[in-house]
């Protein structure tokens with residue numbers, strides 16, 4: 582289970598640059614570069630809304646299902662990287678996010 586750092590502060594699930602979800606899905610089945618991947622679990626934050634404000638601690642670890650099968654860390658649509666970064670600071674839509682750790686299998 583990778584450590585998931587997330588810079589998408591416009592997402593309702595983002596809490597201090599971590600993701601409150603125990604499991605996310607990265608999409609982009611034909612991605613050749615990180616820009617062609619996206620976080621399929623992104624939900625735009627409206628106002629001061631938080632997904633789960635009662636959580637004191639958000640786990641750094643998340644189970645990551647991933648459709649980006651060309652990535653070297655992908656094995657049977659799961660991510661086996663030690664740590665990943667999801668990026669997209671001003672994202673309003675899933676397509677504006679990306680898995681910055683994507684690395685094409687050589």
Ligand code: SF4
Pocket residue numbers: 607618645647648649652653654655656659660661662665680681682683684
């Ligand atoms: S590092 Fe690769 S396998 Fe892991 S979530 Fe990102 S794109 Fe998917």
